[in-house]
Structures are given as structure tokens and as C-alpha cells.
Amino acid sequence: MPFLSHFGLREHPFSLTPNPALFFGGQLHRPILEMLAFALQRGDGVLTVVGEVGTGKTMLCRLLLQVLEPEAAVAYLHAPLSDETQIARDVCREFGIPLDAHGDPFHLLNDFLLDQHSQGRQAVLVVDEAQALGRPGLETIRLLSNLETETSKLLQIVLFGQQELDHLLRQHAMRQLNQRIAFRFETRELNTRDATRYVQHRVNRCSKDGDMRDLFQPAALRLIARHSRGVLRVINILADKALLAAYGEGSRIICRRHAIAAIDDSPSIARPLPFLLRWSIPHLAAGA
DSSP states (O other), rough: HHHHHHHHHHSSSOOSSSSGGOOOOOTHHHHHHHHHHHHHTTTTSEEEEEEEOOSSHHHHHHHHHHHHHTTTTEEEESOOOOOOHHHHHHHHHTTTTOOOOOHHHHHHHHHHHHHHHTTTEEEEEEEGGGGGHHHHHHHHHHHHHHHHOSSSOOOEEEEOHHHHHHHTTTTGGGHHHHHTEEEEEOOOOHHHHHHHHHHHHHHHHHHHOOOOTTTBBBHHHHHHHHHTTTTTHHHHHHHHHHHHHHHHHHHSBBOOOHHHHHHHTTTTOOOOOOOOGTTTOOGGGGGO
């Protein structure tokens, strides 16, 4: 592809689809992943990971699934419906439990989990976009967390969600489930140093020779870090647009004015530019 070849890349470094191969741990995300793995290994019942949109929750979710799946029985739900019976049936399907029209999914699930426990095998339910559960769905999660032996939980549960998930759990009606959460983790925006390292990390991972630290000039990196507010998804968008601006000019180096063009083209998500920085902005459409 001419665009990739122009910059010496073998794949797009700033795709918005979470790619575990491009994971950047930094000072925030790797510790969360390690603590999740530790808490699950210890047998803690319910864990939550909450954060604003675009701060890396889905990436952590996919990495956790990779860590778990070789050794554990894993059920994964994405933005589930807030229907008690349907959630239980979806969990059964994810575990590969045969269902019929008249079978009680909770009973079938309990039998399956007891069988896994007798084999010494861990069973984990991972829910992404868990705020979609609402109060009825979270009540179902509480019921599922009741499945246990006298000494251990049969099902461990990890909920990934936006800030609304925390708001739901703090409601008085949710106090029983809230009290069962062993650990709460929060994904946050990157600081300027980690944001610049994040861009360089992804470029290096996607380059043909594995090392392209000079593709983005330091001034461009600082602008992207500052005007993205450290939000991973916004960093990806601005960095990708800066590449496009440079490509349109025929430049193989992303400099300050390309970052300015990317920011100027993203008024709804990026911190606004000062007026004096709007001079000499290349037109993004030239590289489209």
C-alpha cells in the first residue's frame, strides 16, 4: 500500500480497533492487567475496571482474555441486554453448555461450574461495556456471584465499563453486589511523557525495520499529547491524521505543522488550538 510504504510501515499503527499486539503498558495499564491476573488467581469474586471512553478498557479486556483462555473456562459478553434470563442463557452459550427451551440456565450453569471446580479448573465471566447491564442485569450478576462452594467461588466475574457502571453500583439497591467487589481499577488518561512514548511504541511495532523513533518530531509528539488530553483513542486519531497531512505533502517526517493540521481537523474531540498556531496548516484532503 503506497501510504504505508511511504513511511516504511507494514501495518497501520493507529487503527481504532484494539490490537493486543500493539499494547502499550505504560505506568497505568500494565499494572491493572497484572493486578487483575493476580486477583483472579487468588480467587477473588467480582472485579471492576472503570474508565472514560477511549482510555483503553477494551484493550485490557482483550489482553485479559488472552491470559485466561489457555487455562480457564471463559465466558465473554459484550454490551449485554439487561434481561435476567437472557444473560444467564448467554453465559451458558459462551461456556458451551447445551440449552433447551425448558432447561433452567442457572441450574445448568451451576452443574457446569461444579464440574469445572472438581477438575481444578477456573471459570471466569468477563463483561465488556458492563454499564449496559443496568440495574436488572447487575442483579443477575449478583445472583451469578452467589454460585459457590463452602470454601470458594465457582464463578469469578470481571466487569469492564464506563463511569456509569460505578454510578449504578453506588445506588442503594445495588449495595449487595457493591459489597462483593474485591478490587476496583480505573483506566485514566496518559500524561504527556507516556503519550509521546505511546505514539513511538506503536510506530516502532508497525515499522518494517522495527525502529522508527524519528518519524514523529518531538514538537509534533508534544502537540498530539497535549491536545488529545492523553485519551488513547484521540491520540490514535490525531496521530493518524498527522500522518495523512505529511503524506499529502510528500514528507516522510511528521513535524509540528502536521500535528497542528490534525488537531485543527478534529475540533469535536481535541483541545482547541491557540489562534497563533493556525498559520500554515496543510490541507488534510490533499492526502486522502
